[in-house]
Amino acid sequence: MKIAGDTGTISSRERFLEAIVQSAIDYAIISMDLDGLVTSWNEGAVKILGWKAEDMIGKPATVFFTQEDREDGVPQKEMTAALNNGRGSDERWHLRADGTIFWASGEMMTLRDANDKTIGFIKILRDRTEERERAERERLLMHELAHRMKNTLSVVQAIVTQSLRNAASLGDASDKLQLRIAAYAKAHEILLQRDWVSATMADVVTAASMNIGLDGSSRISADGPDVRLGPQAALSFAMVFHELLTNASKYGALSNEEGHVEISWDLEHRDGTETLMVCWRETNGPRIVSSQPDRKGFGSRLIVSSLQAFGEASVSYLQEGFVLLAALPLAKIQLQSDLSAIETAPKA
Numbered sequence: 001m002k003i004a005g006d007t008g009t010i011s012s013r014e015r016f017l018e019a020i021v022q023s024a025i026d027y028a029i030i031s032m033d034l035d036g037l038v039t040s041w042n043e044g045a046v047k048i049l050g051w052k053a054e055d056m057i058g059k060p061a062t063v064f065f066t067q068e069d070r071e072d073g074v075p076q077k078e079m080t081a082a083l084n085n086g087r088g089s090d091e092r093w094h095l096r097a098d099g100t101i102f103w104a105s106g107e108m109m110t111l112r113d114a115n116d117k118t119i120g121f122i123k124i125l126r127d128r129t130e131e132r133e134r135a136e137r138e139r140l141l142m143h144e145l146a147h148r149m150k151n152t153l154s155v156v157q158a159i160v161t162q163s164l165r166n167a168a169s170l171g172d173a174s175d176k177l178q179l180r181i182a183a184y185a186k187a188h189e190i191l192l193q194r195d196w197v198s199a200t201m202a203d204v205v206t207a208a209s210m211n212i213g214l215d216g217s218s219r220i221s222a223d224g225p226d227v228r229l230g231p232q233a234a235l236s237f238a239m240v241f242h243e244l245l246t247n248a249s250k251y252g253a254l255s256n257e258e259g260h261v262e263i264s265w266d267l268e269h270r271d272g273t274e275t276l277m278v279c280w281r282e283t284n285g286p287r288i289v290s291s292q293p294d295r296k297g298f299g300s301r302l303i304v305s306s307l308q309a310f311g312e313a314s315v316s317y318l319q320e321g322f323v324l325l326a327a328l329p330l331a332k333i334q335l336q337s338d339l340s341a342i343e344t345a346p347k348a
């Protein structure tokens with residue numbers, strides 16, 4: 001430990017105490033005189049703060065406080081608390097020699113001589129950045145979990161309510177409920193496999209086809225670039241494709257032997273914005289008599305409203321088959337959950 005004015009004989013006890021202080025490399029232990037100038041700087045301070053002892057002896061200890069804390073007089077307040085109460089505790093951001101910041105917990109205490117006279121201060125602090133970030137992640141995870149549970153329950157509630165409302169019978173309602181909830185669960189499963197970050201369009205199409213037993217069918221073609229969807233967009237597309245495939249199987253192109261479903265997507269620049277263009281087209285199915293069906297059920301409303309949350313979507317009931325077109329800004333459909341934007345530290 002470097003000590004200013006260290007000219008006298010050093011006793012074995014003092015050497016022993018110095019060895020202890022130097023060995024405490026997980027702690028920055030800094031002593032100051034009454035003016036706040038550094039008088040000693042242990043190896044832990046070198047490791048944590050970055051400055052060498054010879055560069056700090058005789059310099060103000062305020063150097064490792066942030067600019068905001070220096071302007072607010074935090075170092076002086078700590079010394080005042082130590083003088084009045086014997087010690088002053090704090091947890092705050094501190095600066096390193098390279099300009100980076102870290103979260104530290106520490107204490108400021110008075111130094112007294114053999115006559116119990118205050119001759120300076122000692123500051124002890126420890127880097128607690130990892131613990132703080134861990135606690136922040138856990139807090140955000142709990143918040144995110146609560147948010148997702150609330151959204152999931154709201155969607156399930158809507159599925160149950162609307163399926164019962166539009167069902168022809170209890171058996172019909174039961175079938176629709178099971179399939180729709182299974183489709184929603186499958187989408188969740190895909191996202192969980194990717195840490196709830198994203199799923200591709202191809203993933204969602206495959207999952208929807210698999211959910212109603214049409215995976216690998218030559219009557220369904222899907223083509224497009226590797227586009228990743230954020231969690232909410234992936235869930236919405238999962239429900240949309242489920243409804244489209246179900247409707248196509250009952251009434252549309254997949255209800256006969258010759259029909260075909262083409263699902264395509266691509267990226268285009270529209271008004272300076274990268275946009276995902278999605279097309280669902282049914283061909284060779286039963287001819288559609290009316291361009292405006294008399295009754296639109298929950299599935300039809302879900303298809304349009306789900307996608308309109310991210311951009312533009314429209315459906316057409318052409319004689320040759322049902323068509324869905326959507327233009328969705330890529331930035332909207334790739335929005336991640338709050339966890340991907342965590343910033344636990346302020347800027348230095």
